[in-house]
Amino acid sequence: MKLFDWLSFGRVSEISPEALNEQLESVQVVDVRTLxxxxxxxxxxxxxxxxTQFSKKAISELSLDQSIPVVTICLSAHRSIPATRRxxxxxxxxxxxxxxxxxxWNRRFPVVSGK
Structure with missing residues (x-):
C-alpha cells in the first residue's frame, strides 16, 4: 500500500447506519477497532x-467472500478509511x-458485548 492509502482522511464510499441496519444480513462487517x-x-x-494488523495476509485469513459486500467500521469513520481503500x-x-x-450507538441500533 502507498502512504496515501494509510491516511485517515479523504473520501471513500459510505453506507448510512440506517441502510446498514436494514442490510445487515446481506453484508460482511469488518470492525477495525482494537480488540x-x-x-x-x-x-x-x-x-x-x-x-494496525491490516495486512494482505491477515485479510486473507478472514476468509471474506468477494461476492458479498463488505462494510468497514471504526469508532468515528477515520480508521476505517484506510481499511476501505485496502x-x-x-x-x-x-x-x-x-x-x-x-x-x-446514537441511533440505538443493536450491539453485542464480548467475543
Missing amino acids: VEFQQSHIQGAINLPI LKQLGYDVKQLQGGMKAW
Whole structure:
C-alpha cells in the first residue's frame, strides 16, 4: 500500500447506519477497532481485524467472500478509511459505516458485548 492509502482522511464510499441496519444480513462487517473496543460493543456478526494488523495476509485469513459486500467500521469513520481503500484494492465491494460506531450507538441500533 502507498502512504496515501494509510491516511485517515479523504473520501471513500459510505453506507448510512440506517441502510446498514436494514442490510445487515446481506453484508460482511469488518470492525477495525482494537480488540478491547470491539469486545466492549460491536455489531452482531462483525469480524474484528484492528487496522494496525491490516495486512494482505491477515485479510486473507478472514476468509471474506468477494461476492458479498463488505462494510468497514471504526469508532468515528477515520480508521476505517484506510481499511476501505485496502479492501477495494483487493477487489472487494466495500463501504465504510458513515459516522462509525458513534453514529450506530446514537441511533440505538443493536450491539453485542464480548467475543
